[in-house]
Amino acid sequence: MKPPKFSYLRPNNLSEALEMLAEYGDEAKIMSGGQSLIPLLNMRLSTPAYIIDIGRVEELKGIRDEEDSIVIGGMTRHADVEKSPLVREKCPLLSEGIRWVGHNQIRTRGTIGGSIAHADPSAELPCMLTALRGEIVIVSNEEEIILSPEEFFLSYLLTSLEPNQLVKEIRFPKIKKGSGYAFEEVARRHGDFALVEVAAVIELNTDGTIAEAKIALGGANSVPFIPEGTEGFLIGKLPDDSILKEAAVLQIDELDPEGDIHGSKEYRRYLSGVLLERALYKAVERAREGVIA
Ligand SMILES: Cc1cc2nc3c(=O)[nH]c(=O)nc-3n(C[C@H](O)[C@H](O)[C@H](O)COP(=O)(O)OP(=O)(O)OC[C@H]3O[C@@H](n4cnc5c(N)ncnc54)[C@H](O)[C@@H]3O)c2cc1C
Known part of the structure; x- marks a missing residue:
């Protein structure tokens, strides 16, 4: 399908972009890379009257x-x-x-x-x-x-x-000294969105116990989920295999993933526990090896 008719606006800088948004915002969509927006337009799931293409706005580019x-x-x-x-x-x-x-x-x-x-x-x-x-x-x-x-x-x-x-x-x-990190995901094919994914950062004390655990799961709820109970459980513990195994499944009953043809709700819950265990294990290993100097 082709997109519905729209007016194409291309601001040259941030203040122009913000002026356009102030004027047309209710009927407009910003376009950055277009990798999600263009398919939505082509499927007519989004029908904005204006597209504001911010590709030329240099103030919005860069890493510092x-x-x-x-x-x-x-x-x-x-x-x-x-x-x-x-x-x-x-x-x-x-x-x-x-x-x-x-x-x-x-x-x-x-x-x-x-x-x-x-x-x-x-x-x-x-x-x-x-x-x-x-x-x-x-x-x-x-x-x-x-x-x-x-x-x-x-x-x-x-x-x-x-x-x-x-x-x-x-x-x-930034990831602090004495910390390790890990990102784990399972997708049906290379390049697909995740069925479930886990990001974890673990900071260790000098005695090897966990000082801080920061975790999020994606694909497991309608927004990224922070398992606060699991993070709290890990603090002060020596992260051996049994502790990490126990932590990984502590909150899986609280997850509410969408089931679809790619994977049922139950499978995604199960997968969350498996990926969380792998991520914790890897993050702890990296923290012990001192990957962040
Ligand atoms: C085949 C395929 C596979 C993909 N796989 C993945 C994947 O595995 N993981 C993944 O994360 N993504 C995936 N994507 C999506 C891709 O990462 C998109 O780049 C991303 O989701 C949106 O970025 P974009 O710059 O293209 O945004 P656009 O498509 O330009 O915009 C997306 C939405 O965000 C709004 N928007 C854009 N920029 C801003 C801004 N600065 N401020 C406010 N609103 C804004 C737009 O109005 C629109 O509603 C995939 C896309 C395709 C086509």
Whole structure:
């Protein structure tokens, strides 16, 4: 199918983009990489009167090192994040997980802001951002605000973005010294969205016990899920195999994944436990090996 008729707007900078959003926001859709939007238009699941293409907005592009975070502009392509030496050094979880986003062709077009704004519960970026306890910087022509993933992701493909707002940049906290990380996913085919995915960061004390556990599961609920009980259970424990096994299944009854032709609800719940155990194991191993110097 072909998309419905729309007017195409192409701002040259951020203030132009925000002015257009203020004027046409209710009837407009922002286009970044178009990798999710174009299929939605072609299937006529979205019928905006205006498309605001922010591809030329340089202020929304780039990756920078800022105190405790790596800050990535909304219009930055997945492929640029994947290849970034800065990201690999300071936030390697992101380098590991981003390779699971579609295929190379999709990652050269798709953007970080687009993935976050699209809010697919099986997408890798929202899951990693939630595990890292990152922040989303949102801007309109009136104000700039910073939201946590829990404030931003409301439900399946639904966020708290208002019609006059766009995702300006995303703050991914760096992985601290003494920590290990892991991203685990199962998808039916290479490049498909996850059936379930897990991102984990584990920090160890010098005596080998767990100082901090930060975990998120994607594809297991309508928004990325933080298993707070599991995180609390792990703190202060010596992470041997039996503890990690016990932790991995502690909260699987609380997960509410959608069942579909790719995998039943029960299978996805089971898979969540398996992937969480693998992720915890790998994150602990990496923390012990001192992968973050
Ligand atoms: C075959 C295929 C496989 C894929 N597999 C995966 C996968 O495994 N994992 C995965 O995560 N994704 C996957 N994707 C989607 C891909 O990652 C998209 O790039 C991503 O979801 C959206 O990024 P985009 O820049 O293309 O956004 P667009 O398609 O341009 O926009 C998506 C939505 O976000 C809004 N939007 C975009 N940018 C902003 C902004 N800065 N502020 C506010 N709203 C904004 C748009 O209005 C639209 O509603 C796949 C896509 C395809 C075609």
